[in-house]
Amino acid sequence: MDDAYGPLLFEDDLSSEQRAKLQERLDDDPALADGWANWRQVRVRLRERLQTHLPDRRLLVLYALDRASRGDLLTPEEAEVLEAARDDIAQAIDAVPSLRRVVARVQNEQADFETVWAQHHEEIRAVRGEAGRRSRPDRGERPPRRPEAPHGATSGHQWAWRLTVAALLLGAAALAVLYGPQGAERTTVTVESGEQRRVEFEDGSTVRLAGVSTLSYTPGMSTAEKRRVTLARGQAYFDVAAQDDAPFVVTTPAARTEVLGTQFGVAAGNDTTEVVLVDGRVRLGPGGSDEAEPVVLAPGERSMVRTGEAPTSPAPVDLSAALDWTGLFVFRATPVSTIAERLREHYRVSISVAPALAEEPVTGTFRQDRSVEQVLNTIARTLGADVRRGEKGYRLEPAS
Amino acid sequence: MPESAFDPDRVRDAQDGDEQARNGLLRRLEPILRGYFIKRIGAETDVDDLVQNTLVRVHESLDDLQKPGSLKSFAMKAALFELQDYYRGRYDMNEHLHDPDLPLGQSTDPEDRSAQVDVEKALDALTPKAQRIMELREYGYLYREIAQMLNTTEAAVKMQVKRAFETMKDALSALLLLVWFFGL
Numbered sequence: 001m002d003d004a005y006g007p008l009l010f011e012d013d014l015s016s017e018q019r020a021k022l023q024e025r026l027d028d029d030p031a032l033a034d035g036w037a038n039w040r041q042v043r044v045r046l047r048e049r050l051q052t053h054l055p056d057r058r059l060l061v062l063y064a065l066d067r068a069s070r071g072d073l074l075t076p077e078e079a080e081v082l083e084a085a086r087d088d089i090a091q092a093i094d095a096v097p098s099l100r101r102v103v104a105r106v107q108n109e110q111a112d113f114e115t116v117w118a119q120h121h122e123e124i125r126a127v128r129g130e131a132g133r134r135s136r137p138d139r140g141e142r143p144p145r146r147p148e149a150p151h152g153a154t155s156g157h158q159w160a161w162r163l164t165v166a167a168l169l170l171g172a173a174a175l176a177v178l179y180g181p182q183g184a185e186r187t188t189v190t191v192e193s194g195e196q197r198r199v200e201f202e203d204g205s206t207v208r209l210a211g212v213s214t215l216s217y218t219p220g221m222s223t224a225e226k227r228r229v230t231l232a233r234g235q236a237y238f239d240v241a242a243q244d245d246a247p248f249v250v251t252t253p254a255a256r257t258e259v260l261g262t263q264f265g266v267a268a269g270n271d272t273t274e275v276v277l278v279d280g281r282v283r284l285g286p287g288g289s290d291e292a293e294p295v296v297l298a299p300g301e302r303s304m305v306r307t308g309e310a311p312t313s314p315a316p317v318d319l320s321a322a323l324d325w326t327g328l329f330v331f332r333a334t335p336v337s338t339i340a341e342r343l344r345e346h347y348r349v350s351i352s353v354a355p356a357l358a359e360e361p362v363t364g365t366f367r368q369d370r371s372v373e374q375v376l377n378t379i380a381r382t383l384g385a386d387v388r389r390g391e392k393g394y395r396l397e398p399a400s
Numbered sequence: 401m402p403e404s405a406f407d408p409d410r411v412r413d414a415q416d417g418d419e420q421a422r423n424g425l426l427r428r429l430e431p432i433l434r435g436y437f438i439k440r441i442g443a444e445t446d447v448d449d450l451v452q453n454t455l456v457r458v459h460e461s462l463d464d465l466q467k468p469g470s471l472k473s474f475a476m477k478a479a480l481f482e483l484q485d486y487y488r489g490r491y492d493m494n495e496h497l498h499d500p501d502l503p504l505g506q507s508t509d510p511e512d513r514s515a516q517v518d519v520e521k522a523l524d525a526l527t528p529k530a531q532r533i534m535e536l537r538e539y540g541y542l543y544r545e546i547a548q549m550l551n552t553t554e555a556a557v558k559m560q561v562k563r564a565f566e567t568m569k570d571a572l573s574a575l576l577l578l579v580w581f582f583g584l
Contacts, residue, residue: 009558009561009562009565010543010558010561035565035569038522038568038569039565039568039569042522042523042534042568043534043537043538045520045523046523046534046535046538047538050535050538050539057481057484057485057488058481058484060484061477061480061481061484065477073473073476073477075466096535097528097532097535098531098532098535098536098539099535101532101536101549101550102536102539102549104549105545105549106480109440109479109480109483110476110480112436112439112440113436113476113479113480114476115439116432116435116436116439117432117436117472117476119435120431120432120435204427367448369445370445370449374449378449378452378453381453381456382456
């Protein structure tokens with residue numbers, strides 16, 4: 001067998017450089033290109049066959065649950081739909097025998113869900129036991145943060161709300177969890193130049209560190225006294241879980257920022273601290289002076305503190321630009337057309353938006369290391385729109 | 401997570417428009433879903449999307465939940481459905497190597513019956529095991545996942561794929577020659 005076929009068949013494993021070389025070889029070797037084209041054609045046919053026999057994969061999930069004697073998990077409507085589709089599913093399995101393996105895998109997936117759910121139950125119970133069943137407010141519940149729709153358009157409002165939900169969760173869902181070294185008293189996390197790191201605290205709050213940064217905190221975060229972190233230097237983007245009786249305090253060399261449940265960025269130097277607020281409210285004051293009055297920031301505002309001086313008056317800021325260092329796209333009630341412009345700049349691809357969607361406000365937070373397709377697909381899904389990919393780039397259109 | 405953390409009354413509140421209840425519910429689901437997807441597909445960056453999409457799915461269809469005490473099965477089905485969508489779209493963005501000129505004027509148009517016949521014949525030349533592997537691959541599974549599903553090793557699966565490619569290449573070439581000379 002030609003050695004070229006290996007990388008060709010398993011191209012998913014290739015680096016972009018290897019992929020480029022392979023593409024060059026395809027361009028130079030018509031026989032190889034023909035073989036590859038045939039192979040792809042066969043794969044297309046197989047996909048078509050699957051799609052023809054099983055247009056809705058959810059039915060196979062319901063079928064798998066039912067076959068595992070877990071029909072109790074189905075609603076009456078789902079049971080009815082499954083019953084109506086049972087013959088079609090049987091025919092699909094006859095035509096594509098590997099679907100039996102898929103059914104078995106779905107059953108494993110269902111069993112795994114039960115396992116993870118039970119494990120989580122045990123962990124929470126253990127934590128509560130250690131804490132002596134200390135009651136505390138629901139850390140997960142925050143005030144709703146609905147963006148304002150510009151035209152009072154109900155549908156737009158709902159759309160934006162959907163992404164708000166996503167944004168609420170993305171802070172905790174951005175990266176694999178990286179804990180700093182666990183010291184006996186304080187834990188210190190240091191991030192070097194060019195790196196990013198996300199730390200999750202035990203109260204559910206998270207911080208994303210960027211650049212040359214040093215952050216220290218007391219493990220636990222279970223009491224008001226412990227919800228205090230120190231950013232000695234660098235840049236940090238906080239997503240703080242709300243606790244009514246325990247403000248979260250960030251101390252920098254030049255300032256002290258007290259918050260209740262919010263997302264905000266802090267850039268700390270030796271003499272200055274800049275705070276950019278995304279959601280919620282924060283009170284920003286100078287670090288060592290009791291004379292200077294603190295200021296209260298509203299979402300979308302920025303303020304800066306110099307050592308020993310009062311904070312500057314909060315001023316509106318372009319969140320996406322001001323927080324670009326976080327490695328996140330931060331959109332709050334941002335029109336789709338503006339988002340498209342931002343994504344065009346970042347990914348250097350053409351992105352157009354149908355006029356009907358252009359002014360729809362979207363609220364969401366996206367990692368910049370995701371592909372443009374992933375970001376657009378999430379936005380489209382939230383809007384109830386479609387992403388069309390053409391020769392000239394991408395286009396967001398109302399769902400057909 | 402204890403069931404009491406998903407108090408049916410709070411679920412009902414969420415359904416009735418209490419946004420704090422809805423937010424709290426979704427935030428509590430997040431770590432469970434994260435743990436679940438990591439267990440299923442590993443600690444890949446795709447986990448973020450799966451978690452987020454599942455939560456959006458729960459959020460969008462929460463009003464359809466008739467029994468607030470059944471949130472677990474409701475979330476579980478949302479996660480299983482999301483996995484199915486994930487498998488389906490897994491390779492959509494990975495088709496980097498394009499050769500738009502299919503050989504001998506064939507197309508992938510489903511209406512192109514001659515091409516379809518050729519491919520079906522070529523598929524028949526494969527062993528049943530190779531066919532299963534290719535079907536599962538096009539379903540959206542990785543070779544290592546297919547190996548798990550077939551109780552074999554990833555290396556063995558890849559060897560089957562190489563052989564299938566070789567067989568398919570020969571079979572298609574022969575069929576295409578027939579088409580070329582005899583207009584079959």
